Amino acid sequence: MAENIVVDYGWSSDQGPQSCGYIAPRILELLNQLNVKRVLDIGAGNGTLCAQINLQGYEVVGVEYDKAGVELARNAHPKIPFYNYGVQDNPAELLAHEPPFDAVVSTEVIEHLFSPHLLPIYANGALKKGGYLVITTPYHGYLKNLALVFFGKWDHHHTVLWHGGHIKFWSRATLTQLLTEHGFKVVGFSGVGRMPYLWKSMVMVAQKV
Numbered sequence: 319m320a321e322n323i324v325v326d327y328g329w330s331s332d333q334g335p336q337s338c339g340y341i342a343p344r345i346l347e348l349l350n351q352l353n354v355k356r357v358l359d360i361g362a363g364n365g366t367l368c369a370q371i372n373l374q375g376y377e378v379v380g381v382e383y384d385k386a387g388v389e390l391a392r393n394a395h396p397k398i399p400f401y402n403y404g405v406q407d408n409p410a411e412l413l414a415h416e417p418p419f420d421a422v423v424s425t426e427v428i429e430h431l432f433s434p435h436l437l438p439i440y441a442n443g444a445l446k447k448g449g450y451l452v453i454t455t456p457y458h459g460y461l462k463n464l465a466l467v468f469f470g471k472w473d474h475h476h477t478v479l480w481h482g483g484h485i486k487f488w489s490r491a492t493l494t495q496l497l498t499e500h501g502f503k504v505v506g507f508s509g510v511g512r513m514p515y516l517w518k519s520m521v522m523v524a525q526k527v
Contacts (some may be wrong), residue, residue, distance in 0.1 A: 328482065329364050329387035337519065340511040341425050341454055342370050344376065344521055348506070352523075354420035358412075361427030362442060365391025368398050371423075375396045409443030425454045428493075429484045438500035438524075441489060445526045451502055452470055455488045457509055457520040465516060468472050476496065490520060497524045504523040 333363050345367065349357060355377060359368050363378025364387050371378040372395070382388045383404030391400045405414055422441040441451045456475075466472045477483040494504050502524035511527025 325384065329384050329390055330385065333366075335363070335366070335426070337426050338366050338370075341519060341521075342367055344371065344496075344508070344510045345423055345425065345452060345454075346374055348421075348452050348521070349421060351373070352421060352452075354450065356419045356421070358416075358419040358422045358441075358444050360398070360422055360424040360437060361430075362391060362400060363387045365395045365398060365400060367423070368400070368424060369395045370396055379419070381412060399404055407440070409440050412415075412444060414513050419444050419449060420446055421452060423448045423452045428453060429455045429467075429486045429488060430482060430485065434496060434523060435469055435500060438497050438502060442501045442526055445488065447525045447526065449527070450505075451497070451524045452521065453493070453497075453524070454510070454519045454521045455493065455519040456484065458487050458505070459503040459515055459517075461515045462517070468527075488520075488524075493520075497522070503525060503527045 357371055357376045357378045359378060359380045362368050362382045365380055368378045368380040378398060380391055380398065380400045381403040382391065382400065385402055387404045388400050401412060422445055424437060428437050431437060438451065466475050490507060497504055504522060504524045506523030508521045509517030511523055
């Protein structure tokens with residue numbers, strides 16, 4: 319196994335992460351706007367977001383590399399398919415079991431990846447032509463970064479002592495560049511949590527081209 323792949327992100331409960339409270343409503347809003355049916359959640363964790371998507375009538379599938387997360391997700395949500403795959407795997411393995419997807423969502427995942435380009439590559443391979451990728455990651459902008467320093471929250475925000483924590487810090491420009499270089503066109507951008515430009519996370523929508 320490659321040394322730069324974290325296999326344990328600390329999933330020990332079927333309770334959703336705090337971020338799900340302000341991110342999930344925006345994800346559901348966007349899926350409704352995009353008029354999609356089949357949704358893949360990359361980095362599904364313990365399945366909390368998949369369950370919320372499923373409750374809105376979407377066909378949803380989750381992939382998660384942390385085996386503990388997959389086990390929790392399967393036990394808590396037995397009617398939803400969950401697979402023990404990571405972005406370093408071949409999406410063809412998933413498509414051997416599941417039809418291609420109209421949309422892929424990935425929330426608060428890409429900042430944890432040593433090789434973040436693998437996420438849009440995996441999403442591209444799992445999507446239908448013209449399908450959408452909806453991705454969230456902690457927001458970094460000039461005003462927010464100044465505020466973090468001013469209020470002494472810089473170390474807390476970056477969570478450097480968490481094994482498997484945040485190792486990539488994205489801006490709108492760098493995330494746009496990553497997605498563009500791997501087969502997507504960015505078609506939407508917004509923020510969630512707090513007031514504008516002090517957002518907790520940014521939300522980017524990109525279409526497979």
